[in-house]
Amino acid sequence: MSINSNRVAIVTGASRGIGAAIAERLAEDGFTVVINYSGSEAAAEELARKIEEKGGKALTAKADVSDVEAVRRMFDAAEAAFGGVDILVNNAGIMQLARIADADDAHFDRHIAINLKGSFNTLREAGKRLRDGGRIVNFSTSIVGLKLETYGVYAATKAGVEALTGIMAKELRGRSITVNAVAPGPTATDLFLNGKSEELIDRMAKMNPLERLGTPQDIAAAVSFLVGPDGGWINGQTLRANGGMI
Numbered sequence: 001m002s003i004n005s006n007r008v009a010i011v012t013g014a015s016r017g018i019g020a021a022i023a024e025r026l027a028e029d030g031f032t033v034v035i036n037y038s039g040s041e042a043a044a045e046e047l048a049r050k051i052e053e054k055g056g057k058a059l060t061a062k063a064d065v066s067d068v069e070a071v072r073r074m075f076d077a078a079e080a081a082f083g084g085v086d087i088l089v090n091n092a093g094i095m096q097l098a099r100i101a102d103a104d105d106a107h108f109d110r111h112i113a114i115n116l117k118g119s120f121n122t123l124r125e126a127g128k129r130l131r132d133g134g135r136i137v138n139f140s141t142s143i144v145g146l147k148l149e150t151y152g153v154y155a156a157t158k159a160g161v162e163a164l165t166g167i168m169a170k171e172l173r174g175r176s177i178t179v180n181a182v183a184p185g186p187t188a189t190d191l192f193l194n195g196k197s198e199e200l201i202d203r204m205a206k207m208n209p210l211e212r213l214g215t216p217q218d219i220a221a222a223v224s225f226l227v228g229p230d231g232g233w234i235n236g237q238t239l240r241a242n243g244g245m246i
């Protein structure tokens with residue numbers, strides 16, 4: 001039996017991309033996983049089936065992370081199904097690009113609502129409900145360090161997430177719960193690839209000395225470390241998983 005058996009992990013935005021790879025990896029690690037999604041129901045159900053076929057345990061949970069009540073209901077559902085929650089992986093996020101001078105209010109408000117308020121909504125529930133000994137992994141981006149043009153509003157929401165990470169790690173003193181963030185570099189998912197030319201994708205892939213894009217599995221491996229037994233001494237940190245880009 002795995003050391004992680006009986007531990008329950010909520011992974012937000014787990015229907016596609018990095019989140020789906022995280023859910024799959026944590027199920028392989030022995031965790032029971034809650035696959036959160038907002039729109040891609042068929043993909044979430046398909047992933048749950050795949051995990052169960054391999055002998056894992058999974059539940060799908062529709063909740064827009066920007067919706068406070070939906071987030072509460074997701075935690076309620078996880079507790080009702082499995083008796084408690086140990087791990088929160090705050091992966092759900094959106095990215096649209098615009099120069100700051102050209103970004104409209106809807107662009108700003110949507111990023112804040114999903115990336116920053118969405119992370120806050122789940123963190124607040126986790127802070128009240130996670131079992132002692134739990135783990136929280138938030139999602140930032142290496143762009144916070146790299147500061148590329150057109151990523152301003154997106155990067156600002158993720159800088160906010162990094163601030164929440166360090167402070168919450170301290171606020172959970174005494175409960176043996178770690179709070180960290182993973183900050184990927186360019187990773188081959190819809191979020192990164194959509195709308196970019198082959199030439200631009202190639203150029204960005206070569207920005208790191210390993211000269212390739214990250215894969216969702218690369219990022220899932222970093223999360224697996226942080227939530228697993230070997231990651232227990234890492235707390236309040238942002239881990240840039242980007243092949244050495246910055």
Ligand code: NAP
Pocket residue numbers: 012013014015016017018019036037038039040041063064065066090091092093094095114118139140141142183184185186187188189190191192
């Ligand atoms: P993705 O391929 O676009 O997938 C996004 C996931 O988030 C989907 O499962 C989507 O589910 C879900 N989602 C979106 N809005 C949601 C909401 N309001 N509530 C709940 N779920 C929602 O993105 P990704 O590349 O895997 O990104 C995952 C995380 O890594 C994000 O936080 C992103 O900022 C970060 N990141 C990515 C990269 C990269 O290069 N890919 C680099 C740095 C950081 P539905 O389809 O069901 O809505």
